[in-house]
Amino acid sequence: MSDDAVVGFMVPHHGSFTYLRAAVESALAQSDERWSMTVVEDGADRRVGAWLRSLDDPRIVHEQNPVRLGIAGNFQRCLDLSRTMYVTFLGNDDILLPNYVETIVSATAAYPRATVVQPRVQVIDADGQLCWPIADRVKARMAPQPRQAVELAGEPLVTSLMRGNWTYFPSLCWRREHISWLGFRQDLPTTLDLALLADVLIAEGTMVMLPEVAFQYRRHAASASSAAARDADRFGEEAALLDELAVRCHTRGWERACRAARVRLTSRLHAAQIGLAAAHGRDWGRTGTALSHALTPSAHARQTTS
Template sequence: MTTLDIMLPYYGNVALMQAAVRSVLAQSDPDWRLTVVDDGKEPDVPGWFAELGDERVSYQRNEQNLGVTGNYRKCLGLVREQHFVMMGTDDIMLPNYVETARAILKDNPDIGMVQPGVQVIDGEGTPTEGLVDQAKKRIYAPKVQGRKLMSGEELAISLLRGNWLFFPSICWRTEAVKAVGFRDNLEVTQDLALVIDLLQTGEQMMITDRVTFQYRRHAVSISSAQAFTGVRFEEANRFFRDVADRLDAHGWSRAAKASRLHLSSRIHALTMVPGAVKNRHGDGAKTLLRHVAGTDRY
């Protein structure tokens, strides 16, 4: 078993990033390496890392802002070990994450992806379970007791019906991810795109119900106009149509049908409509409703 590379593409809140780093430092299994790639300009951050005094932690700041996908790609290029995690800058690794991931990989060294059990927390770090996460857990996610191995069209259909994955918590096989890379012009659907691409190459995912990670979900403010523009659903629509064509060509017709339907994405858009109306964002409400009806074209 090799060391686990933990990549942290960072931008944003300093305190949350520091909490994420401390959670890595607190791992019960010490065989890890943390690489932080700073895509921002927050003051005092380089000094904070210099004072950590842990040779397993490395930090670098980008000379120019690379954006989400650009920083993901840079992090991927810095991975040196056989497996890695692309951790969220505001998420928390529970102390058993590395221990659990390495145990699974020891038993299954060729697995492309490991999805551990995840607890959702809010902006203050309190466990929470909103409508989106209840749907993920109760409707879309497979039932797992212990470990469950999934792959192929079966897993693709499950995810395209409703993406129940937590991207920052997944442990990836480096060679597999570097072979497909991250797609251009995607942000909110980048995680699902990567997994579908890996499934088409024959990679498998091991799912465990052992909770080892906390995913932070911040509340959407009703006063945030950007949250209700519908832009994220324009990207989602392009993604689902493109994937459907790819899957048809791959011979996965049932998965292609699930992608064209993208029911959970349309339901999510429907839940955003009242906020758009209340926020007086008429164009956003129209975009959301077109997505709900399946009549959007971009």
Template sequence: MSESERVDIMLPFYGREDHFRDAVASVLAQDSDRWRLVIIDDAYPDRAPFEWAASVADSRVEVIRHEVNLGINRSFQECLERSNATWVTIFGCDDLMHPRYVTRILELAERYPHAGLLHPGTEIIDAEGRPTRSLVDTAKAFYRPRGPKPLQLSGEDMAVSLTRGNWMNFPAIAWNGELARRIGFSPGYDVVQDLALALDVCEQGGSLVLDDDVVFSYRRHATSVSSWKAVDGSRFVEESAYFGHLADHFRARGWRRAARAARRHLSSRMNALTTVPAALMGRDTRGAGVLLRHALRP
């Protein structure tokens, strides 16, 4: 492994200040110094988090603030464009890196230098930082590949695994920088952009390496973008359109198993069904209708 190899940690921010400060602190606490942190404030209404981040006295930390809100997809794309390291992590502003995160990523990189993405072991925490496990996480665990780790997937096997049930925790992933920058995020997506990029990497010949060494805490809470877009049904409108596109694309490519998994997208439909009670409790009958149509359609 080259001594110049490092991890660019790109942190798009729009959220709770306390979670954000903890996320930044977890980067500063890494036991390896082979990282760079770039914080991109997407015009969050309160300037206090940006001002705090700008005061961090560490030459490896760069802070940028947008004049207007660009949204998730464009901010993620900017993260790729501003990166230049061999490996790139698009870190969640409410998540936590364990002190060995960078070290473990570089260990995996040395073993799998040509991988497309490295997925380290993760744990799930709630809004207060306590270990938790939701129905979504139980489903993800069911679809997550089994067997000795690290485990490497590629080609149609990788496409089937991710399409059948997107078990990844996106903010934990370290992407092959050169490959991810060349491909970029597909425009127009606010929910499936991580899955879309992973499958695009797969089609370009990149592999996915899955590890069990837990070095990352993924925070799941009701105010996250994925959570509120699930309750109002909008995430499933996007998912339905994307999986329909995938089914056609995989079929044309000759990946029949992947096309079948995309056409069925059972895990997405099950996730929608389990969200219906929350929509009804919030008196969102329109959202409940969207969820039911997605879950129960033939």
């Protein structure tokens, strides 16, 4: 790791070597060189280590997991290996715009106590072209749209996120000391992003929202979140997590956040969309699973009405 590094890119890798190359090359194109990168490989593609070593850049390190850890396990190993003050869990298929490090360093200097920084994000498709799917249009409608940097915290922010997670996890930059003691939930491999964010915000962390576009998030059919949504696994995880968060918010006295977590509006709408699409394709098993998540009351609601 470079001694001058401020931002550490931790890349949990299992998937496309082509996309990974583009992600690494986007780091090499940064206008501010105060970064390091560790690619933590959870597979057995010999091309990865060989290519990374061929770059001969001391800022870039390759780690090979001795056994397959899976999504949540590999994210935790990335956190365990991180050493910089700030850390970004960069998706192996995403792209850093050249101003990412410069933008983050400036924001963290202005808001040194912030837990996490969210720059503005562009969405790209499998071929790297800008796109605007309905999921991202919904996110944009739900997210704050600041014209200048703003620091958010407390129940209003948590309430907003309980209505729908409008963040782009791979673009978030975290103050490492604020999350190292929490770690990633191993029981929530596809919703560990929201779980970690809720943990730090309930523990009085803050988020800085930036107006600068500094990241490109790749949305494509092969991504883990898309695959999980198709199989309806994500909705079960979301339901369990939001039921848990509803109780935690209620205990803290955050009743608006509790209600938003209990209703889980966007999660239900997304599940209904997947269920109806499955029904159109006569995939009755997936239809039933998805629609049950869309229609079943939350556990917290059942407890409070019983």
